[in-house]
């Protein structure tokens with residue numbers, strides 16, 4: 001799985017296929033750290049550091065009297081520059097998991113490190129800053145800021161992280177507008193563009209601050225098939241270009257086909273892991 | 282920061298009607314406060330000006346106990362030459378004092394050879410009196426030619442008395458007065474002018490020359506029972522009062538009490554209480570303004586936060602720090618306040634200008650056709666604006682704080 005991509009980057013020769021090993025051994029999740037160390041042996045601890053590392057992650061919601069165990073112990077690792085998908089039926093815990101990875105919510109137990117930071121330690125304001133710097137978000141209903149134009153929506157995260165001067169901001173936004181094919185619409189407001197266009201703007205907004213990780217919870221659920229494919233392919237090509245890791249959730253089997261690494265979630269547990277690149281290696 | 286202001290303003294524009302209604306409400310509140318304080322301020326300064334500039338002066342110095350028994354205009358509390366010298370020395374030394382006028386106030390009988398009635402008179406030195414009460418000549422309804430206010434042998438008769446006794450300019454009248462020893466003396470005088478009556482103590486007094494007063498009352502030396510004092514700036518009232526009190530502190534009478542008493546016009550004129558009441562009303566109108574701003578801004582901001590949950594969740598998720606979210610809503614509420622107070626100030630200025638073009642005249646008691654010239658004090662504008670802006674910030678604080686504390690996940694779940 002993830003160890004694979006790292007070794008490829010490092011130019012190492014093929015190593016045992018971790019993903020294959022897991023899926024052949026059992027459909028139960030393995031400790032990814034173990035897998036990684038085994039597969040990326042010799043590359044050094046720091047370099048082997050995953051972008052996201054989760055161990056025995058659980059999340060329990062208190063809905064009135066009842067406890068809902070949304071995640072029941074999930075372990076995985078996501079390596080830089082990968083294109084990962086979590087699939088599963090509605091209620092399987094995809095949103096819950098992505099919220100945890102996105103530092104929008106705190107796990108009930110277990111460990112979760114995102115970009116080297118233990119998310120449990122982040123306070124409210126720190127969390128916001130951390131997300132602004134390291135994580136981009138694409139939402140199911142686009143969630144653009146209605147009072148800002150397309151250009152301003154994409155620019156917004158740069159203002160929040162106070163990254164750069166006006167000129168660099170403009171350049172970055174223009175580049176992304178170009179990349180998502182929305183340059184001619186930049187002066188329009190969200191209410192004036194279509195859903196697919198909105199999601200392309202959202203993808204640009206998620207990428208503008210150069211995050212290491214982009215999380216997209218069912219980004220295509222509100223789009224028709226054709227548009228959905230376009231958005232997924234856009235993310236894929238941007239991933240290649242920018243070496244950004246994309247993690248998205250979906251329950252649409254056709255869209256899943258576009259992912260390189262697919263985790264299947266069922267009832268709060270990872271039941272399957274598939275690494276499509278393994279076949280190509 | 283600029284971006285926060287931009288987003289806040291656009292959000293206000295997004296709900297045009299609500300923004301318009303709320304700022305209209307604030308506008309009306311500001312307009313009410315500014316107009317009320319401007320018009321009552323004009324009324325107050327007109328009345329106070331009349332009282333101090335045509336009658337009382339700003340301060341008065343008497344022998345101790347005189348004001349308490351002023352209704353019977355006693356003569357046994359006259360200030361003696363030595364005492365007058367002391368008082369004048371003190372007054373001359375104070376830079377804030379513009380002028381002063383010694384007066385002999387007394388009661389007597391006024392006769393037109395057919396009828397006789399009571400009259401209260403002020404014996405004054407015309408030159409000093411004009412400097413101390415510069416508006417006195419303006420009260421002259423009819424007056425003989427010449428620039429002197431009054432010459433020896435002449436009398437200024439109050440309007441009502443002149444009408445009742447049917448005396449005209451140039452008529453000869455007789456004044457009869459009892460002097461300190463109880464003996465009676467009379468003097469014939471020519472009517473030089475008729476004085477408009479004004480409200481307040483001394484508003485219906487006649488005036489004669491101080492020399493005539495001394496002759497009539499058989500006072501040989503220089504004497505007076507009142508010093509009216511005019512200040513260069515009315516605002517120095519309390520300061521000069523304190524300075525005079527200090528200067529006279531060493532002057533004690535036989536009982537070891539201070540020899541002189543100093544009163545400000547506020548203590549002497551009942552109008553002061555009316556002025557105070559007007560101030561209280563202004564205060565309550567300001568309280569109402571605060572209430573209006575507080576309730577309307579808070580209402581709008583609570584709605585704004587409620588409606589924009591999902592947006593709040595989104596911007597929080599993509600890295601907006603809680604402080605910025607707080608600022609965003611604060612600025613929005615603040616802008617409403619600024620908008621309202623700016624519009625209110627503009628409308629007030631327009632209204633005041635309209636009043637300048639078409640002056641407002643009114644009657645107060647027996648005084649007819651008083652003309653108000655309202656002005657807008659920069660201070661009042663500042664106070665009203667700062668008040669509105671502060672209160673609107675305060676009103677947005679709670680909703681803004683709520684927005685900033687929202688969990689992004691919870692907020693985004695809302696539709």
Ligand SMILES: Nc1ncnc2c1ncn2[C@@H]1O[C@H](COP(=O)(O)OP(=O)(O)O)[C@@H](O)[C@H]1O
Nearest residue numbers: 061063068070089090091092093094095096097
């Ligand atoms: N805030 C919440 N309170 C209570 N239960 C929740 C909450 N969010 C999610 N759940 C429950 O947790 C489970 C997983 O939900 P979710 O992560 O939204 O799944 P998915 O995104 O795969 O549809 C579901 O049973 C859901 O009802």
Ligand SMILES: [Mg+2]
Nearest residue numbers: 094095096218
């Ligand atoms: Mg979901």
